[in-house]
């Protein structure tokens with residue numbers, strides 16, 4: 056997994072609550088058996104004027120000029136700012152893969168849906184919870200600024216705006232450690248194989264039907 | 268000492284070890300797999316040269332992509348076919364039990380788990396699917412995970428988890444005739460909002476929940492995720508135990524009594540404390556219909572579409588306006604004046620035998636309204652289909668002009684050929700009314716099976732209780 060330490064980048068405003076994973080990556084793209092290549096279809100239904108399908112070449116489609124992703128000032132954006140309950144709905148990790156494949160490294164919102172939040176950490180995408188007021192400030196400043204670039208420091212747990220305002224955010228120690236070091240979760244868990252085996256032996260005695 | 272909640276008990280039973288920051292390594296008793304969220308997990312396993320920790324803890328079934336008609340032709344869409352074949356190959360390669368497309372036990376993953384007894388009280392159950400919360404209805408801790416976590420469970424039989432806060436949702440008193448588990452859970456979501464349960468595991472309790480069948484409780488827990496909760500659950504009672512008995516994967520003679528004794532502990536103790544308690548009166552809950560593009564946008568069938576002008580929160584008001592435009596609805600229109608184009612009875616929320624019986628009861632002796640283009644009835648599993656046919660339900664549906672299909676997710680998410688055309692309006696028993704969920708620019712209204720059929724036979728949303736009392 057890619058490490059996350061510090062990151063500065065252009066913001067991409069997604070100004071609506073309850074952005075669901077169906078919207079982030081529509082169902083027809085979930086038929087892929089791969090992890091890569093979802094970026095061109097990130098926010099597909101909003102991004103293009105004509106319907107999309109894995110069989111259709113995206114280059115031949117008409118982009119929706121009103122959608123942020125198609126506006127030139129957001130080219131190369133890597134930090135998405137969203138509203139409450141970002142990533143709700145389906146558990147599809149493809150939503151996170153689409154964001155990272157597009158180049159998004161962090162998402163800032165007042166709240167996230169649980170599974171999306173978890174999935175992000177597994178893919179080096181940092182979800183940051185700030186207060187509604189702080190997020191509102193980012194939206195307001197972003198609208199008023201031509202090139203709005205913010206800086207994230209995971210070790211210090213801060214988000215810094217161009218004007219120098221610094222917001223701190225919370226993160227579980229264990230998740231932070233894994234992101235900072237780009238560690239593979241499975242490898243970490245397998246270091247505790249013996250504990251798992253001990254647990255299984257105990258449960259086999261207590262609840263043998265679970266192992267029958 | 269304060270008593271423990273059901274969630275505390277299920278959690279503690281499965282902790283393998285605890286990290287310094289309080290996150291725990293949690294043991295998983297059962298993993299359910301389907302074709303959409305598992306291929307990359309198996310691929311990851313192979314690339315790292317790992318093998319499943321406990322093959323017998325996994326059960327696989329294709330459901331999202333399978334056709335619900337003319338199965339003998341196979342899956343025509345080559346991309347979907349590859350995905351189902353990939354699941355078949357992975358299950359074969361690793362020796363995981365799978366109910367393949369031709370197997371009568373095939374069906375929607377959240378329907379077949381309980382149906383087979385692969386879902387048991389007291390288990391931790393995961394699946395790469397958000398509606399895994401369904402299985403909590405049997406007194407289990409069940410939650411949806413992403414593909415990386417699917418791989419993690421395959422490789423280690425564990426997950427790193429942080430304990431959620433606890434919420435008790437109590438439905439006091441009983442609900443009226445014609446009001447179902449679906450209406451209860453929609454009313455709860457309407458009250459607490461789609462983010463109201465974020466960070467929580469919800470236990471549903473109270474007389475109205477106790478009065479529900481285990482299947483009705485599954486409908487309620489299924490949609491806990493739509494309230495943002497990590498899990499939904501209901502305490503074990505005699506109904507749960509009767510439901511589980513004699514199912515293919517359930518404990519048999521030697522272990523049965525021992526299991527039942529253990530399961531009887533699976534309830535919140537008197538004096539257990541919850542972080543949040545939400546109460547609703549069963550008598551206040553009417554049949555529900557969603558009007559917008561989020562399950563929290565829901566009202567009673569007798570009500571009108573809300574007016575965004577009455578909403579003071581700006582972000583919410585904009586969301587409402589956007590939803591009304593998308594749904595092609597006017598503020599203040601009465602719900603029962605809204606005509607439907609198509610009707611879908613199915614999905615892991617409402618495709619079990621009781622759902623089909625409830626649908627058939629309304630359909631009996633009536634027929635599809637002229638203006639309704641299509642009514643799909645999609646059973647949740649091959650065994651449910653067989654049972655319904657033995658009871659003659661299929662004939663009632665066919666006589667009413669409905670289509671009787673093979674089991675799968677179908678028009679719940681429209682990954683197969685069953686879908687809405689742009690701007691078509693559907694009364695659907697599924698769980699999500701998001702933009703384009705049932706097809707590009709489709710318009711979904713979530714309802715119970717009885718309410719869906721009421722719309723199918725009248726052509727517009729109708730309080731099903733009117734059809735039950737006087738006939739048409």
Ligand code: SF4
Nearest residue numbers: 398614615676679680
């Ligand atoms: S029926 Fe719908 S919600 Fe349920 S598992 Fe299938 S796609 Fe998901």
